[in-house]
Amino acid sequence: MKKKKFRIEIAVISMIIGIMVIMQIRSIEGIGGLVSTQRADDLLVELNQLTRENQQLITRANELEDIVNEFESEAAENNQYIERLVREAEEARRTAGFTDVEGEGLVVTLDYEQRDEEDSFDPFLYNSELLLLLINELNAAGAEAISINGERIINTSEIRLAGNHININGQKHSRPFEFKVIGNKQTLRSAILIRAGIVEVMRNNYIEVNIEDQDEILIEAYDGSVSFEYAQPVEEE
């Protein structure tokens, strides 16, 4: 009965192999599964294409803007009405946040330091309203312009948790968050650093806060376009 003899051994071996296969699968699951490099390559190609297209579009838009401005300033030279309109339009653009602005202020960087590789905790996903509160505190201290990761905060800007990232102006962002704020450095700094203030709350929530004074900060213009569909000016009678 030679056949019977091997049964135990085979059972043991298959058990061990089974355990090892499971271990392998588990360890792959631990890093979130694998995806084919093919897909990543495709995406990278698409990304590069879009980046190039984006650059070209920005250059084109700037060129056209210059030409338009040229026309307007030329017309303004011999027409006072147009000159006033040009000035008003510039003022309106500036107030709405559609121009770059420069001035003294703070750069506040928020980040989270991972304990180790496995640490997937992200305080911003649990406390995204802290970003809102920070903006509120900065406004209380007289901030004149704010941008987060290059997203200029304007009247319609939202900061909203959406899955694994935070939407600002409809664009997806994740940590680190860099707030650029123009205003009185001293006032801004003391307003957010006040005891039990926003920075303390953030630090209690495991967010690293780094504040830097700067004499010259450039805050980029809002680069999207806003068009209102529903709100209409009330006709004056």
Next chain:
Amino acid sequence: MNKKMPLWVRLFVFMILSLVMTLVFSMKDSDDSNWQNLVNPETIYTYQNEIDNLEQRNQELYQRIGEYQERLKNYETDDTDGEAIANELYNEIQKYDIIIGSKDLSGPGVEIELSDSTKELQPGDNINNYIIHNSDVLSIINTLKAYGAEAIALNGYKLSWDSQIDCAGPVIYIDDFIAGAPFVIEAIGDQDTLYAGLESEDSIVQLLRYWDINIDIQKKNEIVIESR
């Protein structure tokens, strides 16, 4: 146990076992070093995010280029008396006036009325959970913006990006404006989208309702938000 296995059988078994073990471990090792080259979903996710962002940006840029081209065409066809330029500039100022809110605006939207919870406090309850804080109001406003609100006012005071909303005891200060309960938030935008956004499962509104804070949301066909 009675019958001892012949030696060669045992040896054979151990050989296979050790072979399998070394194979498995070496496989694992080589995989570890390969994982840098392989891609995990996070990378894909990041790429996808950037692609989405760029796509949206490019869309907006195309729109802007279109606007400029339109304008240039008008300028080039009639540039004698500067009427076209004046018109375009006037339109632009109008457009920004609406965005900034220096014009009274009207349109469809929603009206939200908030008032503190009237529930009787039980021993151990924290009163802070039953009253409205500035962060709640901020979150609601943020939600409204996320769902496309074009203009928002609190108790009739038009909000802009640089409005600060502060708790001050029984009232809320917005800049220099004092708002008392009940707080009425009006927003102009797509009624259904705004309503759905506020009523969605993960919305701040649901959380506040849990604390029995009274929230009344109404769709309105005509909301007027006055400029400051």
